[in-house]
Amino acid sequence: MIFYFSSTGNCQYVAERIAAATGDRAVSMLDCLKRKALSFPDCEQLGIVVPTYAWGLPDIVDLFLKRVQIRARYAFFVVTYGTTPGNTLYFAETYLRRRFDIAFSLQMPDNFTPWFDLSAPEKVAAQNAAADVRLDAIIRQITARETGHFMQRVPPQFTSLFHKMAYDWLRQTSNLRVEETCIGCGLCAKRCPVHAIEMRGGRPVWVKDKCTMCLGCLHRCPKFAIVYGRSPEHGQYRHP
Ligand SMILES: Cc1cc2nc3c(=O)[nH]c(=O)nc-3n(C[C@H](O)[C@H](O)[C@H](O)COP(=O)(O)O)c2cc1C
Ligand code: SF4
Ligand code: SF4
Numbered sequence: 497m498i499f500y501f502s503s504t505g506n507c508q509y510v511a512e513r514i515a516a517a518t519g520d521r522a523v524s525m526l527d528c529l530k531r532k533a534l535s536f537p538d539c540e541q542l543g544i545v546v547p548t549y550a551w552g553l554p555d556i557v558d559l560f561l562k563r564v565q566i567r568a569r570y571a572f573f574v575v576t577y578g579t580t581p582g583n584t585l586y587f588a589e590t591y592l593r594r595r596f597d598i599a600f601s602l603q604m605p606d607n608f609t610p611w612f613d614l615s616a617p618e619k620v621a622a623q624n625a626a627a628d629v630r631l632d633a634i635i636r637q638i639t640a641r642e643t644g645h646f647m648q649r650v651p652p653q654f655t656s657l658f659h660k661m662a663y664d665w666l667r668q669t670s671n672l673r674v675e676e677t678c679i680g681c682g683l684c685a686k687r688c689p690v691h692a693i694e695m696r697g698g699r700p701v702w703v704k705d706k707c708t709m710c711l712g713c714l715h716r717c718p719k720f721a722i723v724y725g726r727s728p729e730h731g732q733y734r735h736p
Contacts, residue, residue: 498515498541503712506576506735507574518638550582551583552656556708557588575600575647576602583650585645599646603623603648605735613730614733669707671725678700684722700713711724715734
């Protein structure tokens with residue numbers, strides 16, 4: 497089984513490519529949590545494919561890893577990231593209570609567009625093309641049942657102490673607002689993984705102080721009407 501969490505498609509793409517190459521299934525962590533399907537007693541392989549959030553993991557991934565019961569003969573970890581995968585491997589092994597046989601970081605377009613610029617399509621396409629080359633190599637290593645940790649740009653472990661503080665700051669919903677161009681379609685509210693948005697008077701209203709901050713609402717809005725920091729200058733992103 498290959499479990500993934502994905503907001504803008506990077507991790508879903510990676511999980512599905514590895515699943516296709518290894519004859520396995522890619523399964524959404526969110527669906528498992530919703531269906532309370534968290535027991536997998538006899539798997540040939542376990543794959544975890546997740547994005548980096550504030551040098552750590554999204555809160556939904558923390559929850560899944562803490563709750564899932566899984567026995568597998570071979571376990572791999574792939575974390576996607578834009579600038580650094582931080583301490584994601586350390587957190588994942590701690591919460592899952594096992595070491596991965598093999599672990600990789602994979603650089604992909606950074607969907608944290610409040611800060612990072614994804615407005616140039618040719619630059620984004622080049623980043624995804626480079627990621628594809630590395631993913632091919634990752635798939636070869638997983639298929640050959642290799643072992644080892646191949647994480648790049650990992651900071652010292654003491655920096656894991658700052659993840660919660662940084663993430664809690666980033667994920668305040670007061671950072672998000674909606675512009676006049678909103679047409680009230682309700683897609684943002686419907687797709688929010690943690691039900692942090694309600695439609696009131698034809699406009700989205702954030703009803704929780706904090707959310708996962710997956711930025712799915714911002715990147716998938718058909719009118720690009722949701723704003724966080726400098727996101728309007730930096731473009732919308734979804735993996736092709
Ligand atoms: C709230 C948030 C925080 C992020 N923090 C980091 C980070 O600390 N380091 C990094 O390299 N990328 C960071 N990213 C970028 C994502 O990890 C990266 O774009 C990932 O590939 C997105 O995967 P997805 O398309 O499957 O959602 C962050 C993205 C979001 C939304
Ligand atoms: S997805 Fe965009 S246009 Fe639709 S309700 Fe939400 S903010 Fe408005
Ligand atoms: S409110 Fe937007 S950013 Fe926050 S979890 Fe929901 S979809 Fe993601």
